[in-house]
Amino acid sequence: MSVIVILLLPLVATALVCLPFKRHWAAGVTVVSCLTILVLAGRAAWLVSTGNSVTAVLKVGMLKWIAVDGLSALILLLIALVGITAAIFSVGYMAHKNLEPRKLVLYYVNYNLFIFSMLAIPVMAEPTLVWIVVELTTLCSALLVSFENTREALEAAWKYVVLSLMGAAMALFGFLVLFAAMQAAGGGIYTWEGLVAAAPLMPPVLLQTAFLMILIGLGTKAGLVPMHTWLPDAHSQAPSPVCALLSGVETTAILYVILRLFPVMKAAPNSHAEVWALVLGLVSVGTAAFLLLQVRDYKRMFAFSTVEHMGIILAAVGLGASAAGYGAMQQIVSHSITKSFCFFAAGAALLAVETREIAAVRGLIRKSPVASAALIFGGLGITGAPPLAVFLSEFSILRAGLNQRHYLATGLLAVFIVIAFFGVMLHINRMVFGAREGEEAPPTNEHSSGEKEQKLPFSCRLTLLLAAVPVLVLGFYIPRPLHDLLTQAAAALTK
């Protein structure tokens, strides 16, 4: 039941936000609803981790619509977590922009709808319904990406929508073929579990076609190379809290849908799903690592890092074995929390210097120590420096890869990660510590020509603090419930 409440809450919040009350009504409603969702999701995750594999089931006729198991609960929790931090960050960020009230209400309406569509992805049990919800995420976030209404933002939104919908149409074809394969295998209820049960009897051609189409189609939306071209644009042009949501959890949620297919492919004889995953993942990591070296815009840099991490997760799943699966789950968690933190840091930096170009930002530490500290922390975090969360997860993936004797793949992965580390830290270093070229006022900023330090809004600083805590903690120690949840998730993956 609580799952249904989780789904209904953002819809209620959307409706409430439209009521014309005082200025901070919309923001407050959103924060409260996200907090409640976090509590409920946490409770659901706790229940799942202690062994109840299904916490809520909704059956309508022959359809089993909603079911939550280990993997779903993990993703649900992550979405809720990033949702609340992004909501708190939005309060300060949006207030700083001095928007007219209608536009602010529009932002929060879209925000809540977006959260709703993302929350629905892990809980739906029937693949075609999952497809519908995936489309909904694209549509609900389209207006968020184009929120600033500049030429680049509109171009980014257009590219995002067109490429995502194109991928979704291919995925629809894949899901229909999957349904046909299930019918050919003798029928049954069309849910993720039903698919795993029917997999051995499915005609291999149909199963492989469906897998490929869904991989390519949803891979477009998850940011896998070579379909990733929209991702740097969309994830950099959106407002920063939206970027955190998009990069942090939305791509992860789409990857979750792809990952759901792997137990099905495993149960069918003679499938090469893992090879595909490994190759595609490595290609993504490599391309992203090299592209990171020549970015001109620091939000794009973080967006490329998202592509890289999606590749790492997919490659980890492709390495096979439960240890690699556990590593992949760990990587999902650490990536979500670290990437959202990075975008909060980028948002703070943007508030301080009002430009996205790396070349135009120098000596940020003088202007805004909070933003620069956050950028350094985020940069170190996302590229896998110890003792932060991503280091631990990448280490476990690499170790699992070596155990599996995929020496070449693991070696390549390590090399690409190191290249990305250099790329990101080089840029951030220049931004934070670089000496200013000449003593003129910084390029595009007339407002702060007299001030040396920008004061970030309180909620932004609060978010940065709140979001930094898990990143740091998970680098040392994984709490027992989380460990159980991760194990459950990995088990659901390699079943």
Added chain:
Amino acid sequence: MFNRILFNLFQVIVVLAFAPLISGVLSRLKEIVQSKRGPSIFQPYRDLWKLFHKDEIVSEESSWIFRFTPYIVFVTPIFVALLIPVLTNYPLFFAFMGDMLGGGFVLSLGGFFAALAAVDTANSYGPMGASRTRMVGFLAEPVFMIVFFTVSFVAGSTIPYIVQEKWVTPLANFFAPSHVLLVLAFLMLILAEGGRIPVDNPTGHFELAMIDESKSLEYSGRGMALMKWGGHMKLFVLMCIFLNVLVTPWGLASGQTIAAVLLAVPLVLFKIFCFVLVLVVIESSLAKLRLFRITEFLGAAFITSVAAMITQVFLP
């Protein structure tokens, strides 16, 4: 066997005799649709009679091609009329002399010589029209080929009589996608080869815009009469191929008696009249295409014919 030779000759006479009538009906109907009265439907006969009784003036600069072409343009549709089913649905004496591809080539021969003759007189409008005619012709060739290939693939032969037997035999095949798409493609082809709107304006007098009409610009007297008659016959023959082979291979004589063949004449003329109605609707509702849009028009015809081919050939 004697009957077959007789019917073949009778077929040619029917084509010769009724081609100008059909053209007359077509122009009259077009005028009526435009709320005018229009010329009499026998006007083309009167024109031909008048032209045969006029003097012929031939330019000194022209060569034997100019003098020879009217005969070629007159004779090539007659050759094709020997090969196609006009009145009967069983093969006649000359039926195996050439197949549909051969018929297509023979028609192109006439067009080729007409274009050469237009260039021959060194009139400035002649070569302009000739080059345009060739452009339309060469773009229409692939469509011809693909239509014939698809049809032959289904029927197992390229002889028009045999194709006509096998093409629409189970009636359900009438709605087969390849059939409908081929009909569409061939219709576009008739519009192009016959010089009708939207490809060319047959009633236009503006030389700068002429495509097909320019071939008979320099002719007079008997040469002009033969070119005109040949043009009427070419349209008639194309319509016969279209109707009797592709669309409605019914109403043809299946008996071997003279009475059956005579009965087939009004039926065939009725079919052609219905098609003329369709042509009139098309011509009156479209505008002439700009010259370089003709490539798109013929490209669309090509695509349609290839779509017909792939739905027929690749169907499991």
Added chain:
Amino acid sequence: MSETTNQLLDNLNALAAGLFLLTAFGIVAMRQIKGCLNLFIIQSLLLAASAALLGLRHQSEHLYGVALVNVITKPLIVPWLLRKTSPAEIYTRREIDQALNIPTSLLMALALAILAYFLAMPLLNAVGPDFRGPNVPIGIAGLLLGAFTLTVRREAVPLLIGLLVMENGAFLTGISISRNLPLLVELAIATDGLIIVFIMGVLTRAVQKHIGTTAVGTLASLKEAAAEPATKEATK
């Protein structure tokens, strides 16, 4: 159901599929934006006809429902939504430049259609003999041609129509191989299509308002090597 009726229904279904393919070609090549929209409406009606014919042939009421849903949403609601959300004057225009000229794009579309037939062969062999028919190859061709339209066209509305054609193609395959998909799911997919149109219309309006032209295919300023960020003037 007698043998001849079955054959007639099969042929009519094949006819609907053949005309579907033709409209997909037309959408690739059509210059007028309104013409594209009309072709899309015809294509959706053909999809509904194919669904109804298949339902008649295999006695499946659920396919009738699919046909009905398609008839209501795509020919009626989609154009209405488009008119409401995207700027009205784009319907009176012709798209002057495309990425390739029309005969070339038609030839490539033809090659893609033949490719679709080859891709469909293994699928048809794997599915039972009861499911044979032109729907699968032509559905895949619709998918490929829709994607091709997306790459070739530059105006906003034909791009959107290309997306919807892709969905139509996926659907055409789906109705012939997955017949028992619950009706509610099909309804949801159709509603989804409507939301797509709505959002794209709103985006187009925003693009028109802030950039001045709906030739969205020419927007290309977000690149790595872009030295000058947004100094291109919008051309009307």
